[in-house]
Amino acid sequence: xxxxxxxxxxxxxxxxxxxxxxxxxxxxxxxxxxxxxxxxxxxxxxxxxxxxxxxxxxxxxxxxxxxxxxxxxxxxxxxxxxxxxxxxxxxxxxxxxxxxxxxxxxxxxxxxxxxxxxxxxxxxxxxxxxxxxxxxxxxxxxxxxxxxxxxxxxxxxxxxxxxxxxxxxxxxxxxxxxxxxxxxxxxxxxxxxxxxxxxxxxxxxxxxxxxxxxxxxxxxxxxxxxxxxxxxxxxxxxxxxxxxxxxxxxxxxxxxxxxxxxxxxxxxxxxxxxxxxxxxxxxxxxxxxxxxxxxxxxxxxxxxxxxxxxxxxxxxxxxxxxxxxxxxxxxxxxxxxxxxxxxxxxxxxxxxxxxxxxxxxxxxxxxxxxxxxxxxxxxxxxxxxxxxxxxxxxxxxxxxxxxxxxxxxxxxxxxxxxxxxxxxxxxxxxxxxxxxxxxxxxxxxx
Numbered sequence: 001x002x003x004x005x006x007x008x009x010x011x012x013x014x015x016x017x018x019x020x021x022x023x024x025x026x027x028x029x030x031x032x033x034x035x036x037x038x039x040x041x042x043x044x045x046x047x048x049x050x051x052x053x054x055x056x057x058x059x060x061x062x063x064x065x066x067x068x069x070x071x072x073x074x075x076x077x078x079x080x081x082x083x084x085x086x087x088x089x090x091x092x093x094x095x096x097x098x099x100x101x102x103x104x105x106x107x108x109x110x111x112x113x114x115x116x117x118x119x120x121x122x123x124x125x126x127x128x129x130x131x132x133x134x135x136x137x138x139x140x141x142x143x144x145x146x147x148x149x150x151x152x153x154x155x156x157x158x159x160x161x162x163x164x165x166x167x168x169x170x171x172x173x174x175x176x177x178x179x180x181x182x183x184x185x186x187x188x189x190x191x192x193x194x195x196x197x198x199x200x201x202x203x204x205x206x207x208x209x210x211x212x213x214x215x216x217x218x219x220x221x222x223x224x225x226x227x228x229x230x231x232x233x234x235x236x237x238x239x240x241x242x243x244x245x246x247x248x249x250x251x252x253x254x255x256x257x258x259x260x261x262x263x264x265x266x267x268x269x270x271x272x273x274x275x276x277x278x279x280x281x282x283x284x285x286x287x288x289x290x291x292x293x294x295x296x297x298x299x300x301x302x303x304x305x306x307x308x309x310x311x312x313x314x315x316x317x318x319x320x321x322x323x324x325x326x327x328x329x330x331x332x333x334x335x336x337x338x339x340x341x342x343x344x345x346x347x348x349x350x351x352x353x354x355x356x357x358x359x360x361x362x363x364x365x366x367x368x369x370x371x372x373x374x375x376x377x378x379x380x381x382x383x384x385x386x387x388x389x390x391x392x393x394x395x396x397x398x399x400x401x402x403x404x405x406x407x408x409x410x411x412x413x414x415x416x417x418x419x420x421x422x423x424x425x426x427x428x429x430x431x432x433x434x435x436x437x438x439x440x441x442x443x444x445x446x
Contacts, residue, residue, distance in 0.1 A: 090150040093126030097154055104173045106180070120179070126150070127187060135194040145320065151187050152323035156315075158184045159330035163260050165311060188331060195328070199415055204408040212407050213397050216344075216414060220351045220392050224385075229422065231429040232359040239363050243436040245305050247360070248298075249314040249443040250428060254326060255298035255376070256311045259284035264333040265342060273402070276394035277343070280350065280387050297376040304373040307443060314443055321427030325420045332413070340399055340406055344413025347396040351388035352421065354381045 096119035103109055103116060110116050133139050133147035161175040174180055207215070228236070235247070248255075259281055266278045286292030299309040308314075332342035357377040364374035371378075396414070400407040435441045 090126055090130065090146060093123050094150065094153065096120070096123045097157070101157060101174065104170060106174045106177050110179060127154070127183070131187065131190050135190055148320040148324070151191065152320045152327055155184060155187055155327040156323050159327055162264070162330070162334060163257065192331070195416065198419065199412065201412065204411055207408055207411070209400050209404050209407050212400050212411050215411055216347065216392060216396050219414065220347070220388065223348060223352045223418065224388060225355050226352070228359070229425060231425040234429060234433070235359050236362045236366070238436070239432060240436045240439065241367050242439055242441050243432040244363055244367060244369070245307060246317070246432055246435040246441040246443060247428070248302055248305060249307055249441060250317050250322060252298065252302060252314055253312060253318055253322070256295050256309065258295045258298065261329050261333045262346065265339065273395055273398050276390055280390065283383055294376065294379065297379055300372050301374065301376050304370060314446060316446065317431070317442060319427040319431060321424040325424050328416070328420060340403060340409035341413030341416070343395050343399060344410035345417030347391040348414045348417040349421070350384050350391045352418070353384035353388070357381050357384070
């Protein structure tokens, strides 16, 4: 499981914005109206997607960050553009996105359907306001939080289309939509620049391959059993049964589809590195036996505690920090250019996993829960200790030797995964504490 914290499945995800997670914030700056002209949405989307992809191609030379405006994919006249310069209610924009996402043959329909064009204009104005609010240094924390949540929910709904959910095939009619690709890139570009601004990328580039390998090994030696964070201490000592159930509900977004994104990097030319990554994946998938697949053990825990095992059922409970970790993982696994970064991140995840799962297992044991309600953690403690060693020596170190000029990207991926994981844990803690205080998780009402 990564971050902690039928058509009906897609419907729940697509329609999630109108319930508990409606956001009302003030935008830092008004959105600019679309330029005049008569190009179709599809034509403009194709051009903008190329530009946004180039933006995210390589880390910036400096760590300074300047918010970039979102280029509208709509250049048609006669649209009513909402202003997000004062009070923003992202639930309306999210509803517009749901409408667009569920429209069959969206790119074609956008050419002539005025209602869809209006929905897209509303969505894009909200995205531009949210980008400014989320990634500006002077943003108010509460407004930035709402903006982050809206942007990450939007990204996740697009990104999930690269996986198959055994639902209505019509739900995938827009999986290669140029409009959705441009929308994704217009969020992903400034978001990834903001993430990179928090790490000294220039310093990583100065390291020799020997220094990089030493950094990976020395950091792994610490991260396999690090000091307990505030979140870990709380979970071990104070988290209630309701808080534990909430932890599982949030974690199920990844836990019930575990290692799905990792499967996206196992194809291509055969070599020792690829086989080492596949060995880890094979064990996550129970060597092809459903009853041994790790997600099956996660589902057992949820069933034992009276939670639904429907994939993505508890999407609305995910804080933006957890969604950001998932979306970052989607980006790295879908872009071959980021292969080194992804495997650096996977190295940290497998190295650090056992320490995280020991915390969850200790909490379950303190609460007197059954083996079925905690068995997933014990399984991962045993297997991920081995996976961590394999990822360091058989993957990360070998990739450094194979790509000496780009080896710093392995370390960048490691550092980013560590930073995002810690952020996701800290972001989940307030919700768990609130559940403990109320003695009931919102999952019970879903």
